[in-house]
Amino acid sequence: MATEPTTTPQTLTSELALQMYEQMRRIRSFEERVNDLYRSAKMPGLAHLYIGEEAVAVGVCSALHRDDYITSTHRGHGHCLAKGASIERMFCELLGKEAGYCHGKGGSMHIADHEHGNLGANAIVGGSTGIATGAAFSAKSRRTGQVAVCFFGEGALGQGVLYEVMNMASLWQLPVIYVCEQNFYNEYTHYSETTAGEVAARPAAFGIPEEEVDGQDVRAVFDAACRAVERARSGGGPAFLTCATYRFHGHHVGDIDRGYYRSKDEEEQWRRRDPVEILAAWLVDRGIADRSKLERVDENLAAEIAAAADAALEAPYPDPREVNEHVYA
Amino acid sequence: MPELSYREAVRDALSQAMRNDEDVFIMGEDIAEMGGSMGVTQGMLEEFGPDRVRNTPISEMAIVGSGIGAAIQGMRPVVEVMYEDFLTISMEQIVNQAAKHRYMSGGQLKVPLTIRTQGGAGWSPGAQHAQQVEAWFVGVPGLKVVFASTPSDVRGLLWSAIYDDNPVIFFEHRTLYGLKEELAEEIEPIPIGQARVHRQGEDVTVVATGRLVHEALAAAEEAGQQGVSVEVVDPRTLQPLDEDAIVASVKKTNRCVVAHEAVTRMGFGAEVAAVVQHQAFDWLDAPVERVGAKFTPLPFAPVMEEYVVPHATDVLEAIQKTVQRDGSS
Numbered sequence: 001m002a003t004e005p006t007t008t009p010q011t012l013t014s015e016l017a018l019q020m021y022e023q024m025r026r027i028r029s030f031e032e033r034v035n036d037l038y039r040s041a042k043m044p045g046l047a048h049l050y051i052g053e054e055a056v057a058v059g060v061c062s063a064l065h066r067d068d069y070i071t072s073t074h075r076g077h078g079h080c081l082a083k084g085a086s087i088e089r090m091f092c093e094l095l096g097k098e099a100g101y102c103h104g105k106g107g108s109m110h111i112a113d114h115e116h117g118n119l120g121a122n123a124i125v126g127g128s129t130g131i132a133t134g135a136a137f138s139a140k141s142r143r144t145g146q147v148a149v150c151f152f153g154e155g156a157l158g159q160g161v162l163y164e165v166m167n168m169a170s171l172w173q174l175p176v177i178y179v180c181e182q183n184f185y186n187e188y189t190h191y192s193e194t195t196a197g198e199v200a201a202r203p204a205a206f207g208i209p210e211e212e213v214d215g216q217d218v219r220a221v222f223d224a225a226c227r228a229v230e231r232a233r234s235g236g237g238p239a240f241l242t243c244a245t246y247r248f249h250g251h252h253v254g255d256i257d258r259g260y261y262r263s264k265d266e267e268e269q270w271r272r273r274d275p276v277e278i279l280a281a282w283l284v285d286r287g288i289a290d291r292s293k294l295e296r297v298d299e300n301l302a303a304e305i306a307a308a309a310d311a312a313l314e315a316p317y318p319d320p321r322e323v324n325e326h327v328y329a
Numbered sequence: 330m331p332e333l334s335y336r337e338a339v340r341d342a343l344s345q346a347m348r349n350d351e352d353v354f355i356m357g358e359d360i361a362e363m364g365g366s367m368g369v370t371q372g373m374l375e376e377f378g379p380d381r382v383r384n385t386p387i388s389e390m391a392i393v394g395s396g397i398g399a400a401i402q403g404m405r406p407v408v409e410v411m412y413e414d415f416l417t418i419s420m421e422q423i424v425n426q427a428a429k430h431r432y433m434s435g436g437q438l439k440v441p442l443t444i445r446t447q448g449g450a451g452w453s454p455g456a457q458h459a460q461q462v463e464a465w466f467v468g469v470p471g472l473k474v475v476f477a478s479t480p481s482d483v484r485g486l487l488w489s490a491i492y493d494d495n496p497v498i499f500f501e502h503r504t505l506y507g508l509k510e511e512l513a514e515e516i517e518p519i520p521i522g523q524a525r526v527h528r529q530g531e532d533v534t535v536v537a538t539g540r541l542v543h544e545a546l547a548a549a550e551e552a553g554q555q556g557v558s559v560e561v562v563d564p565r566t567l568q569p570l571d572e573d574a575i576v577a578s579v580k581k582t583n584r585c586v587v588a589h590e591a592v593t594r595m596g597f598g599a600e601v602a603a604v605v606q607h608q609a610f611d612w613l614d615a616p617v618e619r620v621g622a623k624f625t626p627l628p629f630a631p632v633m634e635e636y637v638v639p640h641a642t643d644v645l646e647a648i649q650k651t652v653q654r655d656g657s658s
Contacts, residue, residue: 161421
């Protein structure tokens with residue numbers, strides 16, 4: 001398998017910063033539309049919104065090549081989009097349409113996009129950690145120069161498989177980066193009730209370098225990701241990034257009354273650290289873009305999202321008789 | 330033609346596949362220097378080196394999980410889970426991940442992973458090192474399940490499993506490792522999903538798997554001396570199941586016994602009995618008899634273990650039961 005001739009971008013150019021803004025904004029608008037679709041009963045199943053956490057997916061994926069791998073979670077729309085997925089095919093999948101990434105067989109929690117190295121979102125907490133580690137094993141064995149990123153929330157710290165694969169990745173110096181999206185809540189329970197000791201001590205126990213990052217600052221995430229990716233790509237083995245972030249919405253769309261597990265005050269404080277706004281302010285401050293330019297980006301995206309969602313709503317459902325396809329290769 | 334044991338036949342399939350294809354590798358607990366707990370992979374480290382004959386931590390989830398990740402990338406991993414009982418530890422990865430990623434991704438991904446494992450009573454290890462668990466896997470769409478009973482079958486089927494694009498659970502039986510057979514040097518692949526008629530007969534069909542194939546052959550010999558002609562059919566692949574071969578045999582003999590070492594209740598034989606009664610109802614002269622283990626965990630004391638699992642005498646008794654019933658009544 002050929003490696004792309006590009007190198008990982010090490011410096012944040014103005015152009016890349018603007019691309020990151022656009023990508024974060026795209027995820028935000030996409031998720032807002034998902035919220036509407038779900039609440040108006042047009043979307044079946046479950047919807048776990050990524051709003052508030054966009055800087056993690058965008059910061060990390062901006063440090064990756066197209067053929068690098070990611071594995072994702074039940075809260076995975078942001079990862080898919082940041083890795084390059086088409087919004088229309090995603091909307092189609094979320095609505096169970098034939099033109100979706102998985103022809104309607106996956107849904108919100110199972111989007112895979114092999115063309116962009118996305119090996120699939122996973123509805124089992126910690127379930128994809130083995131897959132990411134195995135993809136890194138394959139990259140190393142075949143000397144392709146690819147790396148694999150494994151996204152998971154801090155809830156996965158409760159799953160034994162994570163520790164099994166971190167041990168393996170460190171022993172075999174595999175090019176895998178474990179990205180812990182520390183949003184402080186295992187579903188509806190504060191992580192301090194479920195997580196003993198220090199998070200950082202866990203990768204440290206396996207000799208895996210760990211970095212703690214402000215997950216609301218996409219530039220900080222990007223820098224840390226570049227360091228981890230470069231080290232992994234050059235044979236330096238795995239890394240573990242803990243990105244402190246926050247889900248602005250509930251665990252899933254229906255999680256509206258959240259007072260029993262977190263306060264409105266806390267939510268308000270985090271909303272003042274909106275990752276999209278933090279980057280926008282920086283772009284304006286640096287003179288890379290003015291507010292009207294950013295508004296134009298927002299408007300263009302709004303039109304793009306609306307068109308894609310409308311197309312998906314109109315798109316045909318799969319023929320139920322296709323259920324037997326893809327059970328076996 | 331060289332004489333190979335069942336153990337050597339497994340090793341020969343692995344070695345020839347690894348010589349044939351760089352993407353085939355093996356990993357598992359103690360498989361390198363030690364050659365595996367059953368000695369199956371002895372000598373392979375010397376030929377292929379530690380990158381392709383890889384000792385793993387005692388981490389069944391990580392062994393299977395990283396195997397899935399490497400398989401999704403197009404490698405053909407053959408992972409060894411030391412005892413069938415230990416499949417329980419990797420169940421999440423097998424059932425939720427290996428079996429489903431092709432389906433959930435709408436056909437974008439495939440998982441050409443082989444999971445070799447072994448089990449079987451007859452040596453008094455107690456309850457956690459010898460049970461037969463194939464029935465837990467045959468009901469999982471997306472998995473293929475193979476259980477070979479002779480050196481030629483185990484070699485030809487393992488080759489096919491390795492080159493199959495689906496996850497295959499490959500059961501070997503501990504008490505068969507020493508069984509010998511003359512085999513050609515060149516491997517003749519045996520298609521997955523094809524039963525084998527071991528012995529032709531006219532009066533009763535015995536559908537048997539694993540060790541019970543040999544018990545059934547012994548029972549058939551005995552029955553022959555009593556004037557009852559027994560046909561012995563080994564499905565070899567439990568999923569997919571060669572229903573046609575089984576049904577054709579029963580339509581000829583009009584009587585059927587199903588025999589396996591696993592517990593009778595809810596066992597694989599129940600599915601075979603259902604297939605036979607549904608597809609050959611008008612041909613049956615007697616109810617389908619089932620032979621299997623009593624519904625207990627495996628006890629330790631040799632006299633108890635021997636009492637729990639079925640033997641040739643149990644198969645013979647079941648044969649006699651079916652012929653004693655008058656088909657015309």
